[in-house]
Amino acid sequence: xxxxxxxxxxEHTMGSDTDSRLSQFRKGVVExxxxxxxxxxxxxxxxxxxxxxxxxxxxISAGTVYPLLSRLKKSGLIDSVWRESPVGPPRKYYRLSVxxxxxxxxxxxxxxxxxxxxxxxLGTGVSR
Amino acid sequence: MNAPEPAPMAGxxxxxxxxxxxxxxxxxxxxxxxxxxxxxxxxxxxRAHVLEELQGSAGTAADVTRxxxxxxxxxxxxAECVDATMGGRPVALEPAEDHSKLHxxxxxxxxxxxxxxxxRVVALWWNPLDPHVFVPTMFGLGxxxxxxxxxxxxxxxxxxxxxxxxxxxxxxxxxxxxxxxxLVAGFLGxxxxxxxxxxxxxxxxxxxxxxAPDQFGSKESALFFPVVMTLMGLALIGVTWIRTRTPLxxxxxxxxxxxxxxxxxxxxxxxxxxxHGATGAWILLPGIALSFLLTFxxxxxxxxxxxxxxxxRDLDKGSKKGRV
Numbered sequence: 163x164x165x166x167x168x169x170x171x172x173e174h175t176m177g178s179d180t181d182s183r184l185s186q187f188r189k190g191v192v193e194x195x196x197x198x199x200x201x202x203x204x205x206x207x208x209x210x211x212x213x214x215x216x217x218x219x220x221x222i223s224a225g226t227v228y229p230l231l232s233r234l235k236k237s238g239l240i241d242s243v244w245r246e247s248p249v250g251p252p253r254k255y256y257r258l259s260v261x262x263x264x265x266x267x268x269x270x271x272x273x274x275x276x277x278x279x280x281x282x283x284l285g286t287g288v289s290r
Numbered sequence: 291m292n293a294p295e296p297a298p299m300a301g302x303x304x305x306x307x308x309x310x311x312x313x314x315x316x317x318x319x320x321x322x323x324x325x326x327x328x329x330x331x332x333x334x335x336x337r338a339h340v341l342e343e344l345q346g347s348a349g350t351a352a353d354v355t356r357x358x359x360x361x362x363x364x365x366x367x368x369a370e371c372v373d374a375t376m377g378g379r380p381v382a383l384e385p386a387e388d389h390s391k392l393h394x395x396x397x398x399x400x401x402x403x404x405x406x407x408x409x410r411v412v413a414l415w416w417n418p419l420d421p422h423v424f425v426p427t428m429f430g431l432g433x434x435x436x437x438x439x440x441x442x443x444x445x446x447x448x449x450x451x452x453x454x455x456x457x458x459x460x461x462x463x464x465x466x467x468x469x470x471x472x473l474v475a476g477f478l479g480x481x482x483x484x485x486x487x488x489x490x491x492x493x494x495x496x497x498x499x500x501x502a503p504d505q506f507g508s509k510e511s512a513l514f515f516p517v518v519m520t521l522m523g524l525a526l527i528g529v530t531w532i533r534t535r536t537p538l539x540x541x542x543x544x545x546x547x548x549x550x551x552x553x554x555x556x557x558x559x560x561x562x563x564x565x566h567g568a569t570g571a572w573i574l575l576p577g578i579a580l581s582f583l584l585t586f587x588x589x590x591x592x593x594x595x596x597x598x599x600x601x602x603r604d605l606d607k608g609s610k611k612g613r614v
Contacts, residue, residue, distance in 0.1 A: 207448065207449065208448075223421075224421065224449065225421035228418075228419045228450055229419045229420070232419055242450075242453070244603075244605060245604070252605065
């Protein structure tokens with residue numbers, strides 16, 4: 163965990179090729195991150211942005227989250243519903259659909275496989 | 291571009307060699323024109339890999355089938371290669387016309403030569419999900435503004451206030467997107483009816499960067515730009531309203547026509563003012579600003595109405611459930 167936090171500032175010194183490769187790489191991960199967050203319970207847009215922004219390693223902004231929420235909703239993996247808010251205007255809450263639950267389970271399993279394999283490949287010998 | 295030399299197929303039976311040949315020609319056939327050049331090398335590497343795998347075997351058709359089956363169908367392999375080469379851009383999903391040279395970038399500046407459609411108007415002008423304020427223009431060269439992003443920045447809307455833009459707007463309010471541009475066109479018609487006859491024989495047709503007139507024409511030529519622009523907009527509205535009931539498309543057509551109409555009014559009013567002795571572009575420039583403001587107002591208003599309808603639908607559902 164500690165190591166991950168140290169990585170983020172180093173990106174500024176990397177080339178633009180590295181940046182675009184990293185952003186490609188993150189896009190897929192952020193989708194899983196949103197599903198994982200909603201798997202814990204429903205949340206509204208601003209809350210999702212805020213909670214994911216709490217993980218600087220993911221480098222997520224509102225500009226990334228909202229288009230993904232819209233896409234996940236169009237593909238039927240998440241549902242949304244407007245609810246009154248105790249403060250201010252109503253909020254749109256997102257939650258996993260049944261299809262989303264199944265997809266999340268499959269993606270989480272695949273993620274375990276990927277991280278396991280990558281840990282082995284990167285090994286402890288590779289300086290991280 | 292010369293394709294790399296195919297690897298030799300030594301040690302294979304003619305039947306097996308033909309199988310390899312057929313497989314890779316299908317891969318090449320399935321590659322998109324756009325990516326063919328860049329994928330060629332990858333495909334040749336794969337072909338070399340297949341032949342290497344076959345080295346240790348008897349080189350029969352059955353061996354070839356076994357090795358090739360690991361690669362999957364040739365079309366899927368081609369799609370994977372294109373996807374990897376083009377950086378995951380969804381080239382294969384875009385309609386065929388998108389492979390044309392009608393839109394793209396020159397020296398980093400976007401250009402668009404396809405005529406604007408109602409769908410593209412909304413995709414560019416009203417996309418609150420996209421934080422970019424400047425987006426590629428819908429026609430010509432350069433950029434246009436994403437009013438949706440401005441509205442989000444101003445705190446007027448939230449990015450997810452509507453599932454699909456304007457989808458929940460009740461029919462009677464979608465009509466605003468018809469009435470407003472027709473009113474603007476009517477205003478232009480009135481201006482023409484009142485002022486055209488009194489215009490001098492020669493009018494200013496163009497103003498330079500400094501605001502000084504630099505091109506002149508007959509008084510009829512003053513009508514060309516505003517009338518053509520407004521009629522094109524009205525034609526788009528007509529076609530859209532006849533062909534579809536989708537609010538998104540109707541609003542898109544209405545927004546573009548409102549903008550074209552307002553620009554036309556500003557243009558014509560400026561010509562009339564100049565003919566009456568005005569100097570500088572003191573009507574045209576504020577008029578252009580006003581045309582953007584009017585369009586912004588139309589899109590924001592309809593989006594707020596759509597948002598309110600969406601919220602009401604969910605809250606009503608919730609309260610009904612609560613009562614049961």
